[in-house]
Amino acid sequence: xxxxxxxxxxxxxxxxxARVDVTAVYPITPQTSISEKLAEMVQKGEMxxxxxxxxxxxxxxxxxxxxxxxxxxxxxATSSHGLALMHEMLMWAVGARRPIVMPVAARTIxxxxxxxxxxxxxxxxxxxxxxxxxxxxxxxxxxxxxMAYRVAEDPEVMLPIMVIEDGFILSHTVDIVDVPxxxxxxxxxxPFKPEYPVDVKNPMRHGGLMMPDWWTEFRYLIYQSQEVAxxxxxxxxxxxxxxxxxSYGGMMEYYKCDDADAVxxxxxxxxxxxxxxxxxxxxxxxxxxxxxxxxxxPFPAEEVRRLADMTTTIGxxxxxxxYGDGGAMFNEVRSALQSTGSVMKDYVGGxxxxxxxxxxxxxxxxxxxxxxxxxxxxxxxxxVGLKDGTGRW
Amino acid sequence: xxxxxxxxxxxxxxxxxxxxxxTGTWRTIRPVLNEDKCIRCYMCWKFCPDMSMIVEKxxxxxxxxxxxxxxxxxxxxxxxxxxxxxxxxxx
Ligand code: SF4
Ligand code: SF4
Numbered sequence: 001x002x003x004x005x006x007x008x009x010x011x012x013x014x015x016x017x018a019r020v021d022v023t024a025v026y027p028i029t030p031q032t033s034i035s036e037k038l039a040e041m042v043q044k045g046e047m048x049x050x051x052x053x054x055x056x057x058x059x060x061x062x063x064x065x066x067x068x069x070x071x072x073x074x075x076x077a078t079s080s081h082g083l084a085l086m087h088e089m090l091m092w093a094v095g096a097r098r099p100i101v102m103p104v105a106a107r108t109i110x111x112x113x114x115x116x117x118x119x120x121x122x123x124x125x126x127x128x129x130x131x132x133x134x135x136x137x138x139x140x141x142x143x144x145x146x147m148a149y150r151v152a153e154d155p156e157v158m159l160p161i162m163v164i165e166d167g168f169i170l171s172h173t174v175d176i177v178d179v180p181x182x183x184x185x186x187x188x189x190x191p192f193k194p195e196y197p198v199d200v201k202n203p204m205r206h207g208g209l210m211m212p213d214w215w216t217e218f219r220y221l222i223y224q225s226q227e228v229a230x231x232x233x234x235x236x237x238x239x240x241x242x243x244x245x246x247s248y249g250g251m252m253e254y255y256k257c258d259d260a261d262a263v264x265x266x267x268x269x270x271x272x273x274x275x276x277x278x279x280x281x282x283x284x285x286x287x288x289x290x291x292x293x294x295x296x297x298p299f300p301a302e303e304v305r306r307l308a309d310m311t312t313t314i315g316x317x318x319x320x321x322x323y324g325d326g327g328a329m330f331n332e333v334r335s336a337l338q339s340t341g342s343v344m345k346d347y348v349g350g351x352x353x354x355x356x357x358x359x360x361x362x363x364x365x366x367x368x369x370x371x372x373x374x375x376x377x378x379x380x381x382x383x384v385g386l387k388d389g390t391g392r393w
Numbered sequence: 394x395x396x397x398x399x400x401x402x403x404x405x406x407x408x409x410x411x412x413x414x415x416t417g418t419w420r421t422i423r424p425v426l427n428e429d430k431c432i433r434c435y436m437c438w439k440f441c442p443d444m445s446m447i448v449e450k451x452x453x454x455x456x457x458x459x460x461x462x463x464x465x466x467x468x469x470x471x472x473x474x475x476x477x478x479x480x481x482x483x484x
Contacts, residue, residue, distance in 0.1 A: 218398075218405050
């Protein structure tokens with residue numbers, strides 16, 4: 001059924017459709033309305049789940065780890081400082097192999113205080129072992145939450161997944177969303193059946209001390225599961241497409257990349273703007289493409305390498321910055337493309353809620369086309385739109 | 394026991410029972426029992442936090458499971474007869 005909703009409501013609706021059993025939340029802007037919607041649905045009896053109002057995000061994640069142990073399908077949402085406060089438990093969820101699905105309304109982290117969107121919060125958590133999927137629009141958020149459970153709960157994966165939506169840009173912007181029928185979702189998503197549920201009749205030790213003699217091996221299993229997740233993500237999307245008729249290009253979507261003079265790698269909602277600009281440029285005969293980085297963990301190195309066969313010039317748009325080095329996405333794309341001879345440049349922008357407009361993307365494409373013609377980049381990193389008094393922007 | 398990572402369950406659950414974990418290697422001092430002083434009151438058995446003071450059957454002298462005893466010295470401290478001396482471990 002077609003409805004109008006923002007990405008937060010789309011995420012909450014997905015949780016309901018996924019028949020989530022336990023949700024433990026602590027509200028934080030711009031995620032709050034996910035929690036509110038869940039509370040409302042549970043209170044009205046529309047959603048058959050346990051709603052737990054926690055005293056912090058750290059507790060929310062801890063509660064879900066516990067609930068997941070008994071076989072409950074678990075859900076929460078967070079953002080920014082809340083995600084940072086969860087950090088310890090994010091790591092624990094991975095080590096305990098709990099398939100928790102969590103939308104993150106990506107937002108900057110203070111100080112100074114700023115509640116608006118960027119990717120620094122999620123990029124900071126890239127090494128926790130959570131799978132990370134960046135969504136372009138509200139429909140993708142709803143669909144990805146459903147796919148995420150399929151992948152997370154797969155016995156060969158058993159890892160938590162963050163479904164990332166851009167704070168405010170998606171979380172608070174209403175768009176058309178096709179809400180799938182419950183019966184179809186049930187067909188797509190069987191109930192969660194953990195291999196080792198906590199059971200009083202069959203006592204087992206969970207999460208106890210792990211000595212150095214087997215620690216490496218358990219970490220290796222997590223590494224393996226992340227690798228397996230690559231195929232599982234593709235399978236989940238293929239089956240999703242078969243039932244619901246929608247798909248998102250797997251790990252990386254190549255939009256008009258084939259014969260492009262220059263391609264911009266971009267994650268999240270800005271990918272939509274970039275595609276729009278690419279269409280306009282193509283109409284003018286300017287050959288640009290967009291590579292949407294949909295899955296950031298596991299990192300799609302193979303898919304990134306394929307870009308080298310399509311184009312010579314590759315720009316990466318980073319909506320965060322790794323201080324003391326380039327943007328995180330740029331650095332990872334660059335290491336995947338090493339020895340391919342691609343000319344590369346990092347574009348940093350859209351920080352702390354600054355809009356990524358059509359004009360912004362146009363500037364990047366123009367710059368990339370100049371680089372493609374020159375055969376080399378003028379600099380490695382450009383903070384786009386920086387008020388530096390040079391008039392460059 | 395497991396031979397390679399392939400034998401492990403994905404979830405680190407029941408991977409090793411505490412009996413299998415040789416925490417005795419952590420010890421720097423070990424309890425040594427003097428049976429001449431011992432009155433078999435089993436206070437040491439009762440207080441050992443690691444269940445490492447073993448009494449096979451009522452009436453026996455207790456003995457120490459050195460595979461698991463961490464050498465905390467509680468048994469020695471609690472013994473009303475001073476029958477347990479803590480001795481430094483040497484290699
Ligand atoms: S507490 Fe002392 S006296 Fe009592 S059983 Fe133990 S060693 Fe013997
Ligand atoms: S030293 Fe500590 S662990 Fe060892 S037997 Fe005595 S009480 Fe138990």
